[in-house]
Amino acid sequence: MKEAMRSNTTTELFRYWNTIRGKRELPRRDELEPSDIRTLLPNLFILERDRNAGISFRLAGTQVCALFGQELRGRQFGMLWLGSQAAKTQRITGQVMTHRVPLVLSAKGRTADAREVDIETLLLPLASSEGESDRVLGALSPLSRPYWLHATSIECLDATGMKVLDPDRTAVFRDEETERQSDAFAKSPAAGAFSREFRQFGHLRILEGGRRD
Numbered sequence: 001m002k003e004a005m006r007s008n009t010t011t012e013l014f015r016y017w018n019t020i021r022g023k024r025e026l027p028r029r030d031e032l033e034p035s036d037i038r039t040l041l042p043n044l045f046i047l048e049r050d051r052n053a054g055i056s057f058r059l060a061g062t063q064v065c066a067l068f069g070q071e072l073r074g075r076q077f078g079m080l081w082l083g084s085q086a087a088k089t090q091r092i093t094g095q096v097m098t099h100r101v102p103l104v105l106s107a108k109g110r111t112a113d114a115r116e117v118d119i120e121t122l123l124l125p126l127a128s129s130e131g132e133s134d135r136v137l138g139a140l141s142p143l144s145r146p147y148w149l150h151a152t153s154i155e156c157l158d159a160t161g162m163k164v165l166d167p168d169r170t171a172v173f174r175d176e177e178t179e180r181q182s183d184a185f186a187k188s189p190a191a192g193a194f195s196r197e198f199r200q201f202g203h204l205r206i207l208e209g210g211r212r213d
Helices: 006-019 034-043 060-068 086-097 176-186 189-201
Strands: 046-047 053-060 104-111 116-127 133-142 157-166 206-212
Touching: 006 034, 006 116, 006 133, 034 046, 034 060, 034 133, 046 086, 053 086, 086 104, 086 116, 086 133, 086 206, 104 133
Parallel strands: 157 206
Antiparallel strands: 046 053, 046 133, 104 116, 104 157, 116 133
């Protein structure tokens, strides 16, 4: 049995995104109602393509900024990630928009004095009013609350896993039918594009998962 997401924040945000998108590939950003996800807001962020063709923070919640000890608005998303992972993470985030496929990145958050905390990051594509996939709604959630969290800033994220989510099937593989669906999704162009990036990370695992019915 393989769980697609471990954090309550990412699970709830994915459920909300799935609800407002209905039968479409992705919801429009003007359909988001902050009051509906009020308790999640401190851990949420929105990314956009910037004028330099990078991926930067348009908005970042208070807990996300506190985790890294700085205001993130306008900063590059890749700057949060360990060294060589920065550019690859930027490309993967761009593919979330291009292929309109949600994604979960697992990581170790590392401090300057070598402390660690497990972090789960959810990336969900959003459409403009014209239907163009041009932003990403995200959540960044620590999976534990060590005593030093927010008192000692995270210096970087070291990616340890990547999960491509198929919203149209269950998040837990229970039988042969869902396994066949998993195989079909793994052979799709979108999953293939992510797999190419995944291989460049070297030590990551890729899984396919989605909505729990």
